[in-house]
Amino acid sequence: xxxxxxxxxxxQQLQKSFGDRIVLNGIDLQVGKGEVIVILGPSGCGKSTxxxxxxxxESVQGGVIQYRGQNLAEGNVDWPEVRQxxxxxxxxxDLFPHMTVIDNILLGPLQVQKRDKxxxxxxxxxxxxxxxxxxxxxxxxxxLSGGQKQRIAIVRALCMNPDIILFDEVTASLDPEMVREVLxxxxxxxxxxxxxxxxxxxxxxxxxxxxxxxxxxxGKICEIATAQQFFTAPATERAQHFLDxxxx
Amino acid sequence: MLMNLDWEFIVESLPLYGDAMWLTxxxxxxxxxxxxxIGLLFSVxxxxxxxxxxxxxxxxxxxxxNTPLLVQLFFLYYGLPKIGLHMSEMxxxxxxxxxxxxSYMTEAFRSGIEAVSKSQIESGLSxxxxxxxxxxxxxxxxxxxxSIPSLGANAIFLLKETSIVGxxxxxxxxxxxxxxxxxxxxxxxxxxxxxxxxxxxxxxxSLVLTWVERKVRYAEFGD
Amino acid sequence: xxNLGIEVLxxxxxxxxxxxxxxxxxEISFISxxxxxxxxxxxxxxxxxDSKLLKFILRLYLEVFRIIPILVWLYVVYFGFTxxxxxxxxxxxxxxxxxxxxxxxxxxDIVRGALESMPKHQIESSKALGLSNGQIYRYILxxxxxxxMLPGSINLATRMIKTTSLVVLIGVIEVVxxxxxxxxxxxxxxPTASFWVYGFIFILYFLVCYPLSRLSKRYERKWQN
Numbered sequence: 159x160x161x162x163x164x165x166x167x168x169x170q171q172l173q174k175s176f177g178d179r180i181v182l183n184g185i186d187l188q189v190g191k192g193e194v195i196v197i198l199g200p201s202g203c204g205k206s207t208x209x210x211x212x213x214x215x216e217s218v219q220g221g222v223i224q225y226r227g228q229n230l231a232e233g234n235v236d237w238p239e240v241r242q243x244x245x246x247x248x249x250x251x252d253l254f255p256h257m258t259v260i261d262n263i264l265l266g267p268l269q270v271q272k273r274d275k276x277x278x279x280x281x282x283x284x285x286x287x288x289x290x291x292x293x294x295x296x297x298x299x300x301x302l303s304g305g306q307k308q309r310i311a312i313v314r315a316l317c318m319n320p321d322i323i324l325f326d327e328v329t330a331s332l333d334p335e336m337v338r339e340v341l342x343x344x345x346x347x348x349x350x351x352x353x354x355x356x357x358x359x360x361x362x363x364x365x366x367x368x369x370x371x372x373x374x375x376x377g378k379i380c381e382i383a384t385a386q387q388f389f390t391a392p393a394t395e396r397a398q399h400f401l402d403x404x405x406x
Numbered sequence: 407m408l409m410n411l412d413w414e415f416i417v418e419s420l421p422l423y424g425d426a427m428w429l430t431x432x433x434x435x436x437x438x439x440x441x442x443x444i445g446l447l448f449s450v451x452x453x454x455x456x457x458x459x460x461x462x463x464x465x466x467x468x469x470x471x472n473t474p475l476l477v478q479l480f481f482l483y484y485g486l487p488k489i490g491l492h493m494s495e496m497x498x499x500x501x502x503x504x505x506x507x508x509s510y511m512t513e514a515f516r517s518g519i520e521a522v523s524k525s526q527i528e529s530g531l532s533x534x535x536x537x538x539x540x541x542x543x544x545x546x547x548x549x550x551x552x553s554i555p556s557l558g559a560n561a562i563f564l565l566k567e568t569s570i571v572g573x574x575x576x577x578x579x580x581x582x583x584x585x586x587x588x589x590x591x592x593x594x595x596x597x598x599x600x601x602x603x604x605x606x607x608x609x610x611x612s613l614v615l616t617w618v619e620r621k622v623r624y625a626e627f628g629d
Numbered sequence: 630x631x632n633l634g635i636e637v638l639x640x641x642x643x644x645x646x647x648x649x650x651x652x653x654x655x656e657i658s659f660i661s662x663x664x665x666x667x668x669x670x671x672x673x674x675x676x677x678x679d680s681k682l683l684k685f686i687l688r689l690y691l692e693v694f695r696i697i698p699i700l701v702w703l704y705v706v707y708f709g710f711t712x713x714x715x716x717x718x719x720x721x722x723x724x725x726x727x728x729x730x731x732x733x734x735x736x737x738d739i740v741r742g743a744l745e746s747m748p749k750h751q752i753e754s755s756k757a758l759g760l761s762n763g764q765i766y767r768y769i770l771x772x773x774x775x776x777x778m779l780p781g782s783i784n785l786a787t788r789m790i791k792t793t794s795l796v797v798l799i800g801v802i803e804v805v806x807x808x809x810x811x812x813x814x815x816x817x818x819x820p821t822a823s824f825w826v827y828g829f830i831f832i833l834y835f836l837v838c839y840p841l842s843r844l845s846k847r848y849e850r851k852w853q854n
Contacts, residue, residue: 215531215532237531238534238535239534246532248528248529252526254529254530265533311529318534468835468839468842471838472834473835476797476805477827481828481831484812484827485823488634488824570700583704591712593713596708597704601701604697609696
C-alpha cells in the first residue's frame with residue numbers, strides 16, 4: 159500500500175446521477191503519488207463516468223474531489239487550469255483530424271500553457287521517440303493505424319506534464335494485434351512512476367500494471383485490493399463472479 | 407434559328423448586358439459576404455446558447471427562410487420609407503439579400519458545428535483548452551471544412567436570387583432584357599443573351615462546387 | 630385612436646382580396662406540384678436505369694433549372710413563346726408550365742436519391758425470406774423510399790410557394806399585385822399603406838410556409854435514425 163506516500167487526489171462520497179438514475183453512489187478513493195490504480199467492473203457500472211468526473215467532463219451531484227487544496231466537486235473550478243495537471247486519454251483516441259501529429263501534441267503546450275516553442279517541440283519529439291513514432295510526426299491522424307493514434311494521444315496527454323493521467327478504456331477500440339503496443343507504453347509509464355488511473359477490460363494488463371485494483375459494481379466500490387490479492391483471492395462474491403466471467 | 411438572330415443587335419447590346427452583369431456580381435459579392443459574416447456570428451451564438459439572443463436569432467431564421475425575397479424587398483423598399491427608413495435601391499438589395507442569405511449561412515455553419523463530434527470537444531477540453539481556444543483550434547476548422555459544400559450551394563442560391571432585384575427598379579439583367587424586348591422587339595436575341603449571361607455567371611461556380619463536393623466527400627485532411 | 634394606417638387592411642373588401650390573391654399563388658404552386666410529382670416520379674425511375682445517355686440528358690435537364698434562375702425561365706416562356714412560337718400564353722399558364730417542369734426536375738432528383746440510397750442487403754435479405762419482386766417493392770422498398778422522399782418534397786413545396794411570388798413580374802394578378810392595387814388606390818387616404826400591406830403579405834407567406842418547413846424538419850428528424 160502507499161500510506162507513506164503523498165496523497166495526490168482524494169475522492170470522498172462522490173455522487174453522480176443522470177436524471178433519476180444514480181450512476182455513482184458514494185465513491186471513496188485516495189490516489190497516492192506514483193500509484194497506478196486500475197478500475198475494473200462490469201459494463202455500465204460507472205467506472206468511465208468516475209474518470210470523467212475527475213476531469214470535469216461530468217458534473218457531480220455530491221461529495222468531494224480534493225486535489226491540490228481545492229475541491230473539484232464544487233461549481234467554480236477553473237477546469238482549463240486543472241486539466242493541465244490531470245490528463246486524459248480516451249477510447250476513440252480523438253486526435254484532431256485537421257492537424258498533424260506534432261500540431262496535435264503541441265496545441266496544449268503552446269496555446270494553453272504558453273510554453274516556449276523550441277522547448278515544447280524538443281519534449282514532444284523526445285516523447286514521440288519513446289513511443290517509436292518520431293518518424294510520423296508530420297503525418298495526419300488518418301494516415302495512422304489505431305494503435306499509432308492511441309500512442310500519439312498518450313503523448314499528447316504526457317506533453318502537458320500532468321500529475322495524473324486518466325486512461326478510459328484506451329484499448330477497447332483497437333484491433334487485437336495493436337493492443338500490445340499501447341499497453342507497453344502505459345506499462346513503461348508505470349515503471350517511471352507516473353500516477354495513473356486506468357479503466358480497462360484487459361485483465362492480464364490490469365494484473366501486471368496495477369498497484370491497486372478498484373472493483374466497482376452498481377456505482378459503488380465493492381473491493382479495493384492489491385492486484386495480487388484481487389486476482390488470486392478476491393474478497394467479495396461479486397468480484398469473484400466478475401473474474402469467473404473473464405476466465406473463459 | 408441561330409442564323410436568324412440579329413448579330414449586329416447582339417453586339418450592340420453586349421455593353422448593356424455587361425453593365426448589368428457587373429451589377430449582379432457586385433450585389434452577389436456584398437450579399438454573400440455579409441451573409442457569411444452573419445452566418446458565422448449567429449451560428450457561434452446559437453452554439454453557445456446565449457439565452458435571449460439565441461431566441462431572437464431562431465425567430466429571424468424562421469422569418470427569413472419562410473418568406474420570399476421579393477416580398478422582403480418590397481417591404482424594405484416601399485414599406486420601410488413610410489415609417490421614415492429610406493434606403494437606396496442598391497442598399498436595399500444588399501440588405502434584402504443579406505436578410506435572406508444570413509439565415510441560410512447560419513444553418514450551414516450550424517450543421518457543420520454540430521457535425522463535430524462530442525468526443526472531439528472533450529478531447530480538446532481534456533488538454534485544458536478554454537471555450538474560445540476550443541472554438542478556434544478544434545471546432546471551427548473542422549466545422550468549416552464540413553460546411554463548405556453547403557456554403558457554396560448557398561452562395562449560388564444567392565447569386566440566382568439577385569435576379570429579383572429588378573423588381574425594385576435596379577437596372578439588372580432581367581430589366582435590360584425586358585427593356586430591349588419592349589423597345590426593339592428583339593425577343594430571341596434579348597432572351598438568348600439573358601440566359602447566356604446567367605450561364606456565364608453561375609456555371610463556373612457550379613462546376614467548382616461540384617468539384618469541391620467530390621473532394622470533401624472522398625478525401626479528408628492529409629491529402 | 631390615432632390613425633396608424635393599419636386600417637387599410639380592413640377597409641372594404643381589402644382583406645378578402647388579399648387572401649384571394651394568396652389563394653392564386655397557392656393554386657399555382659399546388660397544380661405545379663401535382664404535375665411536377667407525376668412527371669418527376671417517372672423521371673426519377675428513368676434516372677435509376679442503366680442508360681448513360683438517359684442519365685446524362687436527365688441530369689442536364691435538372692441542371693438547367695439549378696443554374697439558371699426560375700425568373701429567367703418565366704421571362705423566356707412569357708416573352709418568348711408568343712412571338713417565337715406563335716402561341717398566346719398567359720402569365721398563369723406560363724407559371725404553371727415553368728413550375729411544373731422545375732418541380733419534375735427536383736422531384737426526379739429526390740426520387741432517384743431515395744431509390745439509390747436503398748441498401749442492397751435489404752433486397753437480398755428480403756429475397757432470402759422468399760418475398761417476390763412485387764412483394765419486395767410493396768413491403769420493403771416503396772414504404773422506405775416514400776419516407777426518404779417526404780422531407781425533401783415538403784421542402785420543395787415550400788420553396789415553390791415562395792418562388793411563386795415571382796409571377797407578379799409576368800403580370801399574374803396574385804397577392805402582391807393586389808397589394809399594389811390597394812396601395813395605389815389608397816395613396817392619398819392612407820399614405821403608410823405600403824408599409825402595412827407589404828408587411829401583411831410578408832406575414833401571410835410566413836404563415837403558409839412556416840408550418841410546412843416545421844413538418845419537413847419533423848419528418849427529417851423522425852426518419853433520420
